[in-house]
Amino acid sequence: MTPEAKVADKREAILEATIKVLQQRGLSGLKVEEVARAAEVGKGTVYLYFQDKQDLLKALVEHHALSFYRNVEQIVMQDRPFAERLREVLALRLDFASEWRGSWASVAREAHPGDPSGWLKGLRETYLRLLEVLVRSGQERGEVRRDLDPSLTAAVLDAINPQFELPRQAYLEHLMEVLVKGVGQ
Amino acid sequence: MTPEAKVADKREAILEATIKVLQQRGLSGLKVEEVARAAEVGKGTVYLYFQDKQDLLKALVEHHALSFYRNVEQIVMQDRPFAERLREVLALRLDFASEWRGSWASVAREAHPGDPSGWLKGLRETYLRLLEVLVRSGQERGEVRRDLDPSLTAAVLDAINPQFELPRQAYLEHLMEVLVKGVGQ
Numbered sequence: 001m002t003p004e005a006k007v008a009d010k011r012e013a014i015l016e017a018t019i020k021v022l023q024q025r026g027l028s029g030l031k032v033e034e035v036a037r038a039a040e041v042g043k044g045t046v047y048l049y050f051q052d053k054q055d056l057l058k059a060l061v062e063h064h065a066l067s068f069y070r071n072v073e074q075i076v077m078q079d080r081p082f083a084e085r086l087r088e089v090l091a092l093r094l095d096f097a098s099e100w101r102g103s104w105a106s107v108a109r110e111a112h113p114g115d116p117s118g119w120l121k122g123l124r125e126t127y128l129r130l131l132e133v134l135v136r137s138g139q140e141r142g143e144v145r146r147d148l149d150p151s152l153t154a155a156v157l158d159a160i161n162p163q164f165e166l167p168r169q170a171y172l173e174h175l176m177e178v179l180v181k182g183v184g185q
Numbered sequence: 186m187t188p189e190a191k192v193a194d195k196r197e198a199i200l201e202a203t204i205k206v207l208q209q210r211g212l213s214g215l216k217v218e219e220v221a222r223a224a225e226v227g228k229g230t231v232y233l234y235f236q237d238k239q240d241l242l243k244a245l246v247e248h249h250a251l252s253f254y255r256n257v258e259q260i261v262m263q264d265r266p267f268a269e270r271l272r273e274v275l276a277l278r279l280d281f282a283s284e285w286r287g288s289w290a291s292v293a294r295e296a297h298p299g300d301p302s303g304w305l306k307g308l309r310e311t312y313l314r315l316l317e318v319l320v321r322s323g324q325e326r327g328e329v330r331r332d333l334d335p336s337l338t339a340a341v342l343d344a345i346n347p348q349f350e351l352p353r354q355a356y357l358e359h360l361m362e363v364l365v366k367g368v369g370q
Binding site for chain 2: 105148149152153155156157158159166170171173174175177178179180181182183184
């Protein structure tokens with residue numbers, strides 16, 4: 001392992017430990033000591049990678065958002081039917097929402113005091129752009145109506161409201177039923 | 186006007202003034218003095234109706250949510266085609282979202298310190314129940330597929346994400362295009 005890979009590895013281990021501590025103890029119970037213990041490193045090591053708790057949380061949100069986008073992009077770029085790819089993207093989106101269980105907003109607020117909405121909007125737009133690429137490719141394949149505006153349709157496909165707890169599989173099926181038929185030829 | 190109506194009237198005037206001050210000065214600029222000035226009453230009068238700023242904000246959220254639900258209910262209960270009623274409900278929902286422009290969450294937090302999510306979830310479920318009634322009536326009219334679960338379909342129809350700023354009319358048209366075709370026979 002190169003020294004660079006080692007650094008990336010340790011940074012990622014600390015971020016993974018952070019999400020574990022968050023899930024177990026909530027935001028109010030998140031302490032750098034606990035993160036260090038969960039990551040099996042010294043407290044000083046955490047401070048080598050992150051200035052403070054706020055910096056750690058900001059990195060956490062970006063790390064998770066980026067890895068979500070990478071996964072979505074990988075699905076979107078495949079040469080497969082629109083509906084199959086949409087199903088996988090929506091399943092990922094549901095997993096993401098349930099993993100964070102409503103703590104996304106409070107973590108974002110702590111990571112970005114003041115008004116985090118601009119920062120979050122920037123992250124969110126990446127997802128909407130990927131959905132837009134998916135709609136366009138569905139149109140090119142003749143599987144999505146060409147009279148639909150790709151950007152507005154992407155916004156409609158972003159129909160998941162993570163605040164609402166529903167049986168995952170049944171909800172996903174209904175999303176697919178309505179959305180795929182709704183955009184179809 | 187009866188004394189009861191007068192009280193309700195003054196209370197409502199103070200709440201309307203509060204939303205005006207909120208829109209002009211934001212949450213950080215919201216002061217009871219300003220609200221009193223905008224409502225053309227004395228500061229003491231505000232305290233006759235509301236304990237403090239937090240109580241005022243809690244009443245504001247509930248007042249606006251309830252008046253939104255009343256309007257939605259009125260539309261849902263009409264004996265008219267499903268698609269027409271859905272369009273009107275979604276238009277109301279878009280107006281509601283744009284009126285609050287992302288300040289809903291921060292107002293809710295200030296109105297209900299700690300974790301406002303349970304309180305907000307309760308408010309939100311009223312809206313989902315009304316959408317469910319709409320879906321059932323669409324099914325009874327033969328305009329919505331009977332194989333769709335009304336509660337899950339209501340959640341799918343709750344597709345509006347208020348954080349995202351889109352041209353209102355075009356977005357509404359796309360929602361209608363996708364959702365009405367998606368749930369239709």
